[in-house]
Amino acid sequence: MSAPSAGSLLRRRFLLQVFPAIMLPMFISVSDQTMIAMALPAIAVDLGEADMISWTVVAYLMAAAVATPVYGRLGDLAGCKHMLSIALCIVVAGALVCCTAPNLYVLVLGRVIQGLGGGGLMALSMALVGHIIPPRERGKYQGYLAIVHLCASTLAPLIGGVITEHFGWRFLVAAAAPLAVFALIMVRRLDVVQVTYGKLGIDFPGIFLFSSFVVPFIVAMNELRTPQMDNMAAGAGCLAIAGMALLLLLRFERRALMPLFxxxxxxxxxxxxxxxxxxxxxxxxxxxxxxxxxxxxxxxxxxxxxxxxxxxxxxxxxxxxxxxxxxxxxxxxxxxxxxxxxxxxxxxxxxxxxxxxxxxxxxxxxxxxxxxxxxxxxxxxxxxxxxxxxxxxxxxxxxxxxxxxxxxxxxxxxxxxxxxxxxxxxxxxxxxxxxxxxxxxxxxxxxxxxxxxxxxxxxxxxxxxxxxxxxxxxxxxxxxxxxxxxxx
Missing domain, CATH: 1.20.1250.20 (MFS general substrate transporter like domains)
Structure with missing residues (x-):
């Protein structure tokens, strides 16, 4: 009986060990926005402030966009497996804040915390694939991961609607916590050897300048959806702030000893x-x-x-x-x-x-x-x-x-x-x-x-x-x- 080929062993390891460990973080990342969208009407009825309800989505988006490059940089310095574990813990904390929120402002705070964790889920999962799978085979295995996108994109609206209708929106936002805990267990069991490069450090000025670019940029995009004078003026002001922050960020990063980018x-x-x-x-x-x-x-x-x-x-x-x-x-x-x-x-x-x-x-x-x-x-x-x-x-x-x-x-x-x-x-x-x-x-x-x-x-x-x-x-x-x- 012939021994299994290297390709079959790699495929078996990916399907039995790697795929489950990165599947849940990716599912949480892809499905979050779609599932929360199904609960927005119920949240508006329960907490009021209907005119601000879109901030439950915008807050997550801003926090995730800021956190993503930070996780990417720290993943190279401290290891993607460790940083993915930290991101999942932050997602759990954010879900607990969201499900106990007494008003919309606390809910938005919880969404910010979730975004700070969720910003690392997709990038670190894909980086782990890069550390485990040879370049020639990555296209095939990344194609398998498209199944996760398919399931998350297709099932999330249905799941979100059913849970919101039968159990309430608080149960829906809390559901991310057990999923993230189970994903954390799977990630910690993942056997991956990653050589880290460089001395661990955090570029706090770079993070501040990058945040000063991302937050006004996304707020501007939200304001410019409706072509009214007040919205247009606010959007233009935010874009100006974002542009100045981007120029300062590029100038600073060229001189930084431990740059974010x-x-x-x-x-x-x-x-x-x-x-x-x-x-x-x-x-x-x-x-x-x-x-x-x-x-x-x-x-x-x-x-x-x-x-x-x-x-x-x-x-x-x-x-x-x-x-x-x-x-x-x-x-x-x-x-x-x-x-x-x-x-x-x-x-x-x-x-x-x-x-x-x-x-x-x-x-x-x-x-x-x-x-x-x-x-x-x-x-x-x-x-x-x-x-x-x-x-x-x-x-x-x-x-x-x-x-x-x-x-x-x-x-x-x-x-x-x-x-x-x-x-x-x-x-x-x-x-x-x-x-x-x-x-x-x-x-x-x-x-x-x-x-x-x-x-x-x-x-x-x-x-x-x-x-x-x-x-x-x-x-x-x-x-x-x-x-x-x-x-x-």
Whole structure:
């Protein structure tokens, strides 16, 4: 009887030991925002302050964006396994604060704590894969991890809705605690040898300056969603603060002895361009997900359950495309061609969808539109993760993975805000209130009314989808210039 091959042993170790240890942290990271969104109406009713309810999402996003590069840097210095354990402990603490919050302000504080822990879950999990799996095989195994994204993206809304309806929102936010504890046990049992590089230290001035960039930037994106004078002025002021903080951060990091961002590493073309592509990909993807329920309900008169089916089509095909891309990278050794072709094809697909999507009857043809969009989206992130891991080397895997995740997070914030602002601006240019137009469209959709206001909504949606196509086009242009085209 022949001995098992090295490949089969690696696959067995990944599936039995590594995959369970990183699966739960990734699931918690991906599902958090979707699950909490299902509880927002119940939270608003229970705690009041409905006009501030969005801060339960924004607070987590800001804290996670600030924490991500810190975890990446410390993961390289102290070990990704140890830092992932700390991140999970912080998630538990944040969940306990959230579930006992007496008012919205304490809940937002708990979400900040959760974000400070959640910011490290995805980046450190992907860095651990880089430390365990050889470069040629990483595409395949990162494709397997797309299953986690699929389950989290697809099941989280359903789980969140069921728990909120039957047990209440406090039970929902508390559910992250036992999941994180179980994940912590699995991570501590993980057998991984990581050589740490450099002396352990924390760049507190760098963290402060980076926070001074991220927090105003995300607040600005939140303010610029609605084109009103007060919001526009506040958004412009926040962007000015963010810009000054970014300039000071870059200047300081060049001189720091223990910098938060090692600019000589991150300025490598493979890493900087991958981060830029991740920014564009995150912007387009989040804008598409944000716009889809709104679009399907007003333009196609679909129920929430029917909308969920289209979103499921989007997530399932995206995950399958990601898995297939990983398999093809491992078999062919080709890297850059997949996001280059995927994003290039996505530009005309979304542009044609903007023109003909409203004329397509809900059903199989509309589902095929979304399947084609998801197929192209799925060719990107696995390749970007592989590219930055190879370019960074073992010494900087954590920092490189963190930069990629941070770029995607900031891109998602900008994409959702920019596309929403385009939609509102087009409605305003036609002399119509977007809010009133949507209410009228929802009221008249079932009767098949094609009123003038409904036509204005169609025009605004077309402009919003064209804005998404612009983000994709910029990403495609960058993808064709990726230095890593083929593995050795």
């Amino acid at each position: 090692q600019l000589d590493v991150l300025s490598q073309p493979a890493i900087s361009r991958s981060a830029a592509i991740a920014f564009c990909h995150g912007a387009a993807m989040m804008a598409m997900i944000t716009l889809t329920p709104f679009y399907l309900q007003t333009e196609h008169d679909l129920t929430p359950m029917e909308i969920a089916q289209y979103l499921m089509t989007l997530t399932v095909v995206l995950a399958l495309s990601s898995i297939a891309t990983g398999q093809m990278v491992s078999r062919t050794g080709r890297v850059g061609i997949f996001p280059s072709l995927g994003l290039t094809l996505l530009v005309p697909i979304i542009s044609l969808f903007a023109i003909f999507g409203t004329r397509t009857d809900a059903g199989i043809w509309l589902a095929l539109w979304y399947a084609a969009i998801a197929l192209c989206f799925g060719t990107v992130m696995n390749v970007l993760q592989l590219s930055v891991q190879i370019a960074a080397g073992a010494a900087h895997l954590g920092a490189a993975a963190a930069v990629l995740q941070m770029a995607r997070t900031l891109g998602a914030a900008m994409g959702a805000s920019a596309v929403t602002a385009v939609f509102f601006a087009i409605m305003a240019s036609q002399g119509t209130s977007a809010e009133k137009a949507v209410l009228e469209a929802l009221a008249n959709a079932s009767s098949g009314d094609t009123s003038f206001v409904h036509n204005q909504l169609t025009t605004a949606f077309q402009g919003a989808f064209f804005a998404i196509a612009i983000f994709v086009g910029i990403g495609a242009a960058l993808a064709w210039r990726m230095p890593l085209r083929k593995l050795d």
